[in-house]
Amino acid sequence: MAKIIKKDILNSGVVSMEIEATRIASKAQAGHFVMIRVDQHGERFPLTIADANKETGTIRIIFQVVGGSTIKLNRLKVGDDVLDIVGPLGMPLHHENIRHAIVIGGGVGCAIAYPHAKALKQQGSKVSFIAGFRNKDLFILKEDIEATADHVYFTTDDGSAYRKGFVTDVLKELLESEKDVDLVIAIGPVVMMKAVSNVTRLLNIKTVVSLNPIMIDGTGMCGGCRVKVGNEYKFACVDGPEFDGHQVDFNELMLRNSAYIQQEKHTCKLIEEETQ
Numbered sequence: 001m002a003k004i005i006k007k008d009i010l011n012s013g014v015v016s017m018e019i020e021a022t023r024i025a026s027k028a029q030a031g032h033f034v035m036i037r038v039d040q041h042g043e044r045f046p047l048t049i050a051d052a053n054k055e056t057g058t059i060r061i062i063f064q065v066v067g068g069s070t071i072k073l074n075r076l077k078v079g080d081d082v083l084d085i086v087g088p089l090g091m092p093l094h095h096e097n098i099r100h101a102i103v104i105g106g107g108v109g110c111a112i113a114y115p116h117a118k119a120l121k122q123q124g125s126k127v128s129f130i131a132g133f134r135n136k137d138l139f140i141l142k143e144d145i146e147a148t149a150d151h152v153y154f155t156t157d158d159g160s161a162y163r164k165g166f167v168t169d170v171l172k173e174l175l176e177s178e179k180d181v182d183l184v185i186a187i188g189p190v191v192m193m194k195a196v197s198n199v200t201r202l203l204n205i206k207t208v209v210s211l212n213p214i215m216i217d218g219t220g221m222c223g224g225c226r227v228k229v230g231n232e233y234k235f236a237c238v239d240g241p242e243f244d245g246h247q248v249d250f251n252e253l254m255l256r257n258s259a260y261i262q263q264e265k266h267t268c269k270l271i272e273e274e275t276q
Ligand SMILES: Cc1cc2nc3c(=O)[nH]c(=O)nc-3n(C[C@H](O)[C@H](O)[C@H](O)COP(=O)(O)OP(=O)(O)OC[C@H]3O[C@@H](n4cnc5c(N)ncnc54)[C@H](O)[C@@H]3O)c2cc1C
Pocket: 033, 044, 045, 046, 047, 048, 049, 062, 063, 064, 065, 066, 067, 068, 069, 070, 071, 108, 111, 112, 211, 212, 213, 214, 215, 216, 241, 257, 258, 261, 264, 265, 268
């Protein structure tokens, strides 16, 4: 059991929670995630450790309410417990000797990209952060990102705030003007990570993406999170979830992630009916 000690609504569909998890907090690094089970009838599902505080023994998760498990998690209040929380899982990313990194977050992907920006800053790299949202009502972590990165660029798909367009529009311009960029990290919708990787491939700039295949155990045993990277199959939970964006087969990932759409819609409907 792990107690929720803080809950904030970041936008209409995204929630931040701080949870007591002393041992996980003491070991968490950028790139790590946890597997959560809300209650005894729940499935296990992965969420990134957006922040960890060793002093208070807490971790922060930021999640989009998209279906059955996240609806259930969002129903919990401060003082409630989640049944299981396992982690830290995955391979943390070590970015050494990076002069200038461009960190890109798309939507809730900003929550997963943010710890990387923080870690890079702490080790002395220059960080430019590009954060893209569908519209102005969906912004999250604006102040945290602004306080961390050297330069911040916001975009909205519909032009309702800041620059109208996609993160790749800003990326292309930055790569033309900034000649010291030696790392790009892109985290968000699969189509966005694919588009970013296509831009940087032409310039041969190292690009890391964080993959979100369906995970079941999170420990390398079930094979559910299989992803094709170069000529090999990798398990995102133990070999990733971060990989070389130039090597990832994004089309296969999109196909595999849509395999359970009907079941996911059905579960979501059942859970919503329960509450009516
Ligand atoms: C390593 C990793 C880190 C992640 N970190 C975050 C995060 O910090 N914040 C966040 O909002 N989301 C994160 N996700 C995605 C998150 O796990 C899913 O949104 C969540 O599992 C949805 O479950 P659901 O039952 O609410 O929705 P469902 O209706 O069951 O599914 C909605 C969509 O979520 C994905 N999904 C469903 N079950 C799983 C599963 N067991 N494993 C992976 N994806 C699944 C599928 O793409 C699916 O189409 C992460 C995924 C991975 C693999």
